[in-house]
Amino acid sequence: MAATEAQMRATAKWQKEKTDEVRFRVPKGERAVIQAHANHQGESTTAFIKRAIKETMERDNAEKRE
Numbered sequence: 001m002a003a004t005e006a007q008m009r010a011t012a013k014w015q016k017e018k019t020d021e022v023r024f025r026v027p028k029g030e031r032a033v034i035q036a037h038a039n040h041q042g043e044s045t046t047a048f049i050k051r052a053i054k055e056t057m058e059r060d061n062a063e064k065r066e
Contacts, residue, residue: 034048034049
């Protein structure tokens with residue numbers, strides 16, 4: 001079932017108010033490698049990227065405390 005115009009407007013409003021968007025580019029072919037790895041881990045590409053960023057930040061912060 002397709003979303004109504006009102007539903008699409010409500011979703012766009014919620015996203016604008018509650019989320020930030022981060023975009024980045026990767027070399028040709030790397031996107032497929034990232035997607036394949038995420039799928040192998042049982043995650044969406046977005047979930048994998050968010051987890052990778054979070055874990056890297058935690059590791060970097062832990063190293064600074066040592």
